Amino acid sequence: MADYTFWLIAAITVISAAFVVLNNQLVYSAVALLFTLFGVAGLYVFLWADFIAGVQLLVYVGGILVLIIFGIMLTNRISSVRISHKSVQQGVGGAVIIWLFIFLSIVILKTPWLNQTAMEPASSVAQVGKLLLMKYLLPFEVISVLLLGALIGAATLSREDP
Amino acid sequence: MDQLNSYLFIAAILFSLGVFGVITRRNGIAVLMGVELILNAANINFIAFSRFGGMNFDGHVFGLLVIVLAAAEAAVALAIIINIYNNMNTINVDQASQLKQ
Amino acid sequence: MNNIFINYSLFILFLPLVAFVVLIFTGKRLPRQGDWVAVSAVLFTLVLSSAMFVAMLLDYNPDFSQQSGFTWMDLGAFKIEFGILVDNITIIMLLVVALISSCSHIFSLKYMEGDIRYSRYYAYLGLFTFSMNGIVLANNLISMYMSWELVGLSSYLLIAHWFEKDSAADAGKKAFLTNRVGDIGFFIGIMLIYSSIGSFLFSDVFAGVAAGKITGITLTLAGIGIFLGAMGKSSQFPLHIWLPDAMEGPTPVSALMHAATMVAAGVYMTIRLFPLFTPDALLVIAYVGGFTAIFAASIAITQNDIKKVLAYSTVSQLGYMILAVGTGVYTAAFFHLVTHAMFKANLFYGSGSVIHAMHHALHEKHDHETDPQDMRNMGGLKAKMPITYWSMLVSTLAIAGVPLFSGFLSKDAILAGTLAFAQHQPEHFLLPVFGFGAAAMTAFYMFRLIFMTFHGEHQMPELINDIHESPKEMTGPLVLLASLSVFVFYTLPNFNPISDHGWFTDLVVPRTAVVPGSMTAHEIADYAHHAHGLAMSLSIAVIVLGIALSVLIYFKKVFSAETWASKLGFLYDWSLNKFYFDENYNRFLYQPFLNLSKKVAWLDWEIYDRYFINGFAWVIEWYSRVTGKFDYDGIDQGLVDGIGRIVGATGHNLRKIQTGRLQNYLLYVVAGIIVMIIVQAF
Numbered sequence: 001m002a003d004y005t006f007w008l009i010a011a012i013t014v015i016s017a018a019f020v021v022l023n024n025q026l027v028y029s030a031v032a033l034l035f036t037l038f039g040v041a042g043l044y045v046f047l048w049a050d051f052i053a054g055v056q057l058l059v060y061v062g063g064i065l066v067l068i069i070f071g072i073m074l075t076n077r078i079s080s081v082r083i084s085h086k087s088v089q090q091g092v093g094g095a096v097i098i099w100l101f102i103f104l105s106i107v108i109l110k111t112p113w114l115n116q117t118a119m120e121p122a123s124s125v126a127q128v129g130k131l132l133l134m135k136y137l138l139p140f141e142v143i144s145v146l147l148l149g150a151l152i153g154a155a156t157l158s159r160e161d162p
Numbered sequence: 163m164d165q166l167n168s169y170l171f172i173a174a175i176l177f178s179l180g181v182f183g184v185i186t187r188r189n190g191i192a193v194l195m196g197v198e199l200i201l202n203a204a205n206i207n208f209i210a211f212s213r214f215g216g217m218n219f220d221g222h223v224f225g226l227l228v229i230v231l232a233a234a235e236a237a238v239a240l241a242i243i244i245n246i247y248n249n250m251n252t253i254n255v256d257q258a259s260q261l262k263q
Numbered sequence: 264m265n266n267i268f269i270n271y272s273l274f275i276l277f278l279p280l281v282a283f284v285v286l287i288f289t290g291k292r293l294p295r296q297g298d299w300v301a302v303s304a305v306l307f308t309l310v311l312s313s314a315m316f317v318a319m320l321l322d323y324n325p326d327f328s329q330q331s332g333f334t335w336m337d338l339g340a341f342k343i344e345f346g347i348l349v350d351n352i353t354i355i356m357l358l359v360v361a362l363i364s365s366c367s368h369i370f371s372l373k374y375m376e377g378d379i380r381y382s383r384y385y386a387y388l389g390l391f392t393f394s395m396n397g398i399v400l401a402n403n404l405i406s407m408y409m410s411w412e413l414v415g416l417s418s419y420l421l422i423a424h425w426f427e428k429d430s431a432a433d434a435g436k437k438a439f440l441t442n443r444v445g446d447i448g449f450f451i452g453i454m455l456i457y458s459s460i461g462s463f464l465f466s467d468v469f470a471g472v473a474a475g476k477i478t479g480i481t482l483t484l485a486g487i488g489i490f491l492g493a494m495g496k497s498s499q500f501p502l503h504i505w506l507p508d509a510m511e512g513p514t515p516v517s518a519l520m521h522a523a524t525m526v527a528a529g530v531y532m533t534i535r536l537f538p539l540f541t542p543d544a545l546l547v548i549a550y551v552g553g554f555t556a557i558f559a560a561s562i563a564i565t566q567n568d569i570k571k572v573l574a575y576s577t578v579s580q581l582g583y584m585i586l587a588v589g590t591g592v593y594t595a596a597f598f599h600l601v602t603h604a605m606f607k608a609n610l611f612y613g614s615g616s617v618i619h620a621m622h623h624a625l626h627e628k629h630d631h632e633t634d635p636q637d638m639r640n641m642g643g644l645k646a647k648m649p650i651t652y653w654s655m656l657v658s659t660l661a662i663a664g665v666p667l668f669s670g671f672l673s674k675d676a677i678l679a680g681t682l683a684f685a686q687h688q689p690e691h692f693l694l695p696v697f698g699f700g701a702a703a704m705t706a707f708y709m710f711r712l713i714f715m716t717f718h719g720e721h722q723m724p725e726l727i728n729d730i731h732e733s734p735k736e737m738t739g740p741l742v743l744l745a746s747l748s749v750f751v752f753y754t755l756p757n758f759n760p761i762s763d764h765g766w767f768t769d770l771v772v773p774r775t776a777v778v779p780g781s782m783t784a785h786e787i788a789d790y791a792h793h794a795h796g797l798a799m800s801l802s803i804a805v806i807v808l809g810i811a812l813s814v815l816i817y818f819k820k821v822f823s824a825e826t827w828a829s830k831l832g833f834l835y836d837w838s839l840n841k842f843y844f845d846e847n848y849n850r851f852l853y854q855p856f857l858n859l860s861k862k863v864a865w866l867d868w869e870i871y872d873r874y875f876i877n878g879f880a881w882v883i884e885w886y887s888r889v890t891g892k893f894d895y896d897g898i899d900q901g902l903v904d905g906i907g908r909i910v911g912a913t914g915h916n917l918r919k920i921q922t923g924r925l926q927n928y929l930l931y932v933v934a935g936i937i938v939m940i941i942v943q944a945f
Contacts, residue, residue, distance in 0.1 A: 010168070014175050020195055021183035033195050036176075040202045043169065047213040052205075052225045059229050064198065064236045071191050071240040075247040087186040093930055097182045099937050104174040113166050118217035127219040128226065136223050143230050150234035157241035185930045193926075255925060 006046055013039025030069050037061050051125045169210035177203035190243045190253040194236065201232045268318070268349045269331045271311045275357055276347070276396045278304045283389035290382025301385035302368045305392060309361040316358045319351055325772045327351055330402050330466070344464060348402030351770045352597060356399045356531060359601055360524050363608045364392045366740035367519040370612055373736040374515055374619060384424060384513070391417035391520060398528050403463040404453045407532065411449065411492065414525055415442045421520065422512040434508035441505040445495015452488025455481060465535065472539045486544030489536060497529025497581045500555040506578055510570040514615030517570065522577050522611050523604035530584040530600050537593045538774060549589025549684070553697035556582030560704035564711070568636050569614045572712050576662065577607055579701055583677055586698060591787040592680030594773045599673035602753065606658035606670060609744035613655035616733040616741065617641065617716060620648060624729035633723070638712065643721035647730045650738045652717045654745035659713050661748035663706040664806050669748050674702065679798035683790035699805050706809030714817035
């Protein structure tokens with residue numbers, strides 16, 4: 001049962017990701033991205049990372065995606081939902097990307113990965129919290145400063161007359 | 163599922179699609195979506211290695227940091243895109259070429 | 264790093280840097296232009312270093328030494344470690360730096376009031392204090408060298424503080440460039456040592472020298488190279504030319520850097536590295552120091568600018584210290600460094616106070632022509648500025664080496680060491696002659712300064728009513744430093760005014776040089792002890808002679824200074840013009856070089872160009888005509904143009920790649936990565 005669910009989620013993730021980059025309507029792309037992000041969150045759950053999955057939903061779906069849709073609305077005439085956007089160099093790009101994927105696959109198959117089995121933890125929140133506030137305290141603080149900087153920078157950039 | 167390779171393949175597909183999006187899209191926001199896909203692919207790898215490397219949580223911390231970074235990047239990128247739109251009335255990245263010779 | 268001494272040292276090191284950073288970025292926006300940031304930071308370091316000092320006294324362990332460090336750079340074979348070393352010498356030096364620095368900060372509150380770059384001035388003072396502490400605390404050659412350069416930089420910035428004045432800007436440049444000459448020697452010395460020993464840490468270096476990894480001429484050269492750095496910083500002959508010019512900077516800066524601390528850095532460095540100097544290198548050091556001592560003293564006798572007198576006096580006293588290092592009594596050098604820092608800084612603050620008062624008085628009269636620093640315009644200031652007078656008098660007694668004052672003890676230790684050195688190696692009899700001669704001259708010119716400035720009639724009577732004692736911010740440091748010139752502070756718990764035996768000699772014990780074949784510290788101390796009585800009587804004799812002459816000429820006016828000057832003729836001229844050193848550097852180094860360049864240019868232009876090149880050209884021309892035809896038909900048309908066409912066509916095609924579109928480039932990047940993977944894989 002879990003297997004089927006996993007493959008279903010994986011399929012949703014990949015197909016909607018393809019939809020994001022292949023279709024021609026910007027708003028549809030955004031909606032497809034929503035499904036991709038949901039799918040990735042599902043994969044996190046399968047990887048026993050419930051906290052990260054929650055954060056993924058909150059930040060990506062609740063934050064970034066809304067931001068992107070805002071961006072679409074602000075930079076186009078709202079009257080039409082069918083905001084088309086053409087692609088360039090799809091032929092060459094496609095060829096290169098297929099090669100890239102082939103090589104990535106070779107790397108994945110040839111590398112002797114560490115494949116340890118472990119017990120499923122009860123909850124990851126406590127562990128992640130401890131790591132964040134002890135071992136990774138400095139990166140944690142630094143990234144909060146970075147976030148603040150980005151916040152101020154974004155606000156300054158998007159003012160009417162800077 | 164408990165196979166590392168399946169996660170890695172999903173991540174590889176997402177990564178390739180993301181790069182494809184970045185390369186082929188003309189619209190700035192669509193390029194941004196491609197970048198988000200790339201970041202998600204990297205994140206899946208982090209979490210997967212964390213899970214199959216003996217369940218240590220360091221990978222989760224990195225995943226968190228990547229998400230925060232993505233949020234910051236999206237905010238700044240969209241601010242820039244809106245600025246470009248206000249100035250040039252387009253957000254197609256190949257038309258925003260005033261710096262080009 | 265859980266040691267209290269190390270932690271305190273780190274605070275002492277970095278607090279001034281914090282003050283510097285705060286002031287340089289936000290100084291102008293802070294209330295009072297942020298001077299309180301610098302002052303409080305430096306006062307805090309004073310408190311910390313006093314605490315360390317007290318702890319050292321309580322501990323009373325001559326062998327106390329602690330290190331702490333980390334690896335800064337590890338490139339396999341090449342490894343640089345940073346760290347700090349705290350021992351008794353360090354603690355005393357830290358206290359001296361913090362004390363003089365605090366005095367400077369406080370003194371400047373009034374002296375620099377209203378200056379246009381007030382906050383920047385305080386920022387640079389902080390930078391200087393940081394880098395000076397860096398030298399003091401260094402436990403390896405590289406970080407010492409870095410702080411060394413930083414000190415040079417802050418000195419440059421502070422000398423040229425009033426850079427609108429050309430003379431100040433030039434003086435800054437001169438100081439920087441002259442120091443550079445010495446620093447190159449220092450760097451070469453460091454590299455010589457590193458290439459043989461493979462470490463920068465002092466402890467490793469000493470161990471390596473003791474083990475004989477670097478010996479003979481290489482070690483002597485390395486020692487002399489390192490000493491060259493000290494010559495630059497401590498302004499030793501012949502690199503002494505920058506220090507007198509450096510008096511263009513604000514007076515508190517002169518007191519802090521060019522009297523007490525920065526110029527002492529060279530001496531401090533030779534003291535730190537004393538164990539690795541070979542006897543030959545030490546001999547060079549002794550002669551340079553001795554000659555500088557007497558040479559600078561002879562210049563100081565005739566100078567009329569109050570700060571110039573003090574500047575040459577500083578050069579001379581530094582020469583003493585270097586002489587002491589060279590003759591092996593380096594603890595005496597360090598003792599003199601400490602006592603000298605106190606009384607020389609005090610003398611500079613005193614001169615600053617006098618100049619401030621003169622400047623103020625001249626300002627009242629709207630006289631901007633008269634030089635407020637010229638002693639010929641002063642005289643009779645004793646009644647008007649009693650605090651300045653008495654504190655300067657105490658310091659003068661100390662620097663002249665009168666018993667009961669600190670200078671007597673330290674100078675006596677140096678002279679005893681020098682005398683002992685000459686007693687055992689009679690061929691070096693010149694060294695004590697230099698030492699005692701300089702002692703006599705020092706007594707003479709320092710009392711000359713006091714008499715000309717404070718006694719007799721004021722030379723410009725119209726000013727006398729406008730001259731006032733300086734405010735408390737300026738007299739406070741004066742009184743404090745003057746009281747520190749009394750001997751008891753250095754001989755506690757003993758009260759014997761003619762013996763330097765006390766906490767200082769107990770805690771700073773000489774160590775034997777690690778170079779095989781050097782005299783042991785015990786031998787040196789023993790010899791010096793035997794020479795002590797003779798040295799003391801001799802030094803008192805020459806001091807009395809110097810003071811008596813000064814009293815006769817400048818106080819009682821029994822002899823006229825002018826007639827003596829004219830009788831001595833060219834000697835007086837030489838001394839007044841500083842032995843024409845600047846001029847000679849110009850004439851014998853700079854101008855010949857310029858002339859040589861001009862000659863070479865003429866040779867190049869007139870001979871080489873006209874005959875050789877032109878003759879050659881004629882031959883070539885003929886040959887060219889012959890080959891030209893072949894060239895044009897064969898090579899140009901066929902080969903060159905062909906290549907050109909190929910290149911042109913290729914470029915034309917390649918140009919299409921440069922679309923200016925980011926996404927195209929990204930595509931190329933990804934394609935390139937794929938190609939790289941293929942190349943790697945197969």
